[in-house]
Amino acid sequence: MPADALVPPALRDVQVRPRTEGWQQAKDAAGRPLLQFASPKRGKPPTHLADLDPAERRARLVELGLPAFRAGQIARHYFTRYTSDPAEMTDLPAAGREELVSGLLPELMTEVRRFTTDRGDTIKFLWKLHDGALVESVLMRYPGRITLCVSSQAGCGMNCPFCATGQAGLTRNMSAAEIVDQVVRANRVVADGQLGGKRAGETTPERVSNIVFMGMGEPLANYNRLMSAVRTMVAPAPDGLAMSARHITVSTVGLVPAIRKLADEQVPVTFALSLHAPDDHLRDELIPVNSRWKVDEALDAARAYFDATGRRVSIEYALIKDMNDHGWRADLLAEKLNARGHGWVHVNPIPLNPTPGSVWTASEPEVQREFVRRLEAAGIPTTIRDTRGKEIDGACGQLAAADA
Ligand code: SAH
Secondary structure, eight states, rough: OOGGGGOOOOHHHHOOOOSSSSSSBBTTTEEEEEESSSSSOOOOOOOOOSSHHHHHHHHHHTTTSSSSTTHHHHHHHHHHOOOGGGGGOOTTSSSSSHHHHHOOOOOOOOEEEEEEEEGEEEEEEEETTSSSEEHHHHHHHHTTTTEEOSEEEESSSSSOOTTTGGGGOEEEOOOOOHHHHHHHHHHHHHHOSSSSSOTTTOOOOOOOOOOOOOSOOOGGGGGHHHHHHHHHSSSSSTTSSOOOOOGGGEESSHHHHOOOOOOTTSOOEEEEOOOOSSSSHHHHSSSSSTTTTTTHHHHHHHHHHHHHHHHEEEEEEETTTTTOOOOHHHHHHHHHHHHOSSSEEEEEEEEEEOOTOOOOOOOHHHHHHHHHHHHHHHHHOOOOOOOOOOGTSSSOOOOOOOOO
């Protein structure tokens, strides 16, 4: 590959390789890092309103021998008042109300624990699903927006050695409703005034405005449920959460066929690619799925996403000391992005967050500055991610959902 000719041979020799301590990266029969695409079979979560479209919700009630027209009322309670409690639904007849509500809103997850930091404006939730699987979501207040980082799978099968979620492998895919319920439950917490940092005198009702699929799991490995959840998030009230697709970010390790499918969906979500290295030489080791889809294929798919949607894409780049933070890698990244045009992409460097068993650390501040300077000098808009919740193991790559 001509661009990789830029890799100085001397630097290839001194390349620091990913290493771990205290845990073993799972390997396949050929000795390569194990990739798990298929969800292990487990008991299915109960079918919930948020797994169904409006017609299916009515059909579901009929199936249960209940009046179909109540589906809209129940949806309104769930999506606009964030409640699943029949006691709060006084517009439904008292007789048979419990049965009606539990038919469409079975309990999907229970809150096991809540961790709070940043004076209360960052909250990490630990949820237990019906089969005991544990997942996390992180709620963050920023000036002018409230962002929820959601999980799409319990665990993750992509096995990236610097990410805590991958260390235990994939437990299972989450259902569409389990994905949506994280948002509804967070909205309830916000509506109840439990998220800190609200400005004094602010009276407008608040709710989650932005979603990032950057919690546990690889969203594009759970494609159909991801898309079903996204459609419910953007559906107008009372059928869904009436969110803006552009405020929903789907982040992927780079499953190229799924990126191309996403581009055709007519739901212009914001797209983010976890690149972390501009050369296959290093990316093969940092991102095991690079064995299937190489850097150039992933970047071509990202560019195609921009062409199909007009949405500027993000390239995520965790800056890891002496591993991927070399000046020449910034130059190579800029060259590969500029080779595919201008104005279609920006880079989001993420200072590496510590994870158990990982022996490396974030880049030195001056190295980080130089990396950003080189990208910007090449005309690539670059913003360092303000990563939240390190103290509560709630930051990028730290979600392990351990109940300890
Ligand atoms: N599976 C999706 C979502 C993962 S989390 C994906 O790979 O994109 C979102 C981002 O956090 C990804 O870019 C991921 O690579 C990054 N990340 C993982 N571990 C990290 C760590 N220890 N420090 C900083 N960022 C990390």
